[in-house]
Amino acid sequence: MNNYSHNNFTKEKTSSSNAVCEVVSINKAKVDRIKKIMKPERVITSLAEIFGALSDPTRVKIIFALLKEELCVCDLANLIGVSSSAISHQLRILRNLKIVKYRKDGKVAYYSLADKHIEDLFNQGLEHVEESP
Numbered sequence: 001m002n003n004y005s006h007n008n009f010t011k012e013k014t015s016s017s018n019a020v021c022e023v024v025s026i027n028k029a030k031v032d033r034i035k036k037i038m039k040p041e042r043v044i045t046s047l048a049e050i051f052g053a054l055s056d057p058t059r060v061k062i063i064f065a066l067l068k069e070e071l072c073v074c075d076l077a078n079l080i081g082v083s084s085s086a087i088s089h090q091l092r093i094l095r096n097l098k099i100v101k102y103r104k105d106g107k108v109a110y111y112s113l114a115d116k117h118i119e120d121l122f123n124q125g126l127e128h129v130e131e132s133p
Contacts, residue, residue, distance in 0.1 A: 046097075053097050054125065058082065059090050063113065063122050066100060070112040 039047075053059055061080050065071055073091065077084040091111060094100040099118050102109045113119055 050097055050099065050121075053093060053099060054122075056090070058086070059094060062087070062090055062094065062111075063099065063118070064126075066111055066113050067119060067122060070110045072108050072110050076111070 058080060062076055065076060065079055073084050073087050077087045080087065091100060095102070098114050100111050101114045102111045
């Protein structure tokens with residue numbers, strides 16, 4: 001294999017494929033710039049956990065419903081068609097990730113989205129999938 005350096009690039013010829021580079025090409029300046037601003041591992045992990053929470057269809061339905069209206073566990077269970085216990089389990093996951101919050105009114109706990117960031121994230125994801133071919 002041929003190795004050479006040109007303008008901070010290290011290149012090595014490899015087998016070709018449509019979706020991958022045909023050469024190994026590392027732009028050290030770009031990599032170094034990104035390394036300097038890369039978020040700490042705890043931030044990366046937290047973000048991955050939020051996206052992981054959004055990978056479950058039941059949790060997506062809960063978030064969609066809470067975008068529209070503050071709801072209690074019983075309302076969500078009835079709406080989604082699962083047990084209150086199953087909804088409570090999913091809400092606990094979402095609460096631990098600070099995606100939803102609740103308030104008590106007597107003996108009833110009403111859930112809503114934690115903040116505008118979650119609403120924006122969800123709406124952008126929804127827009128992306130609805131516009132994709």
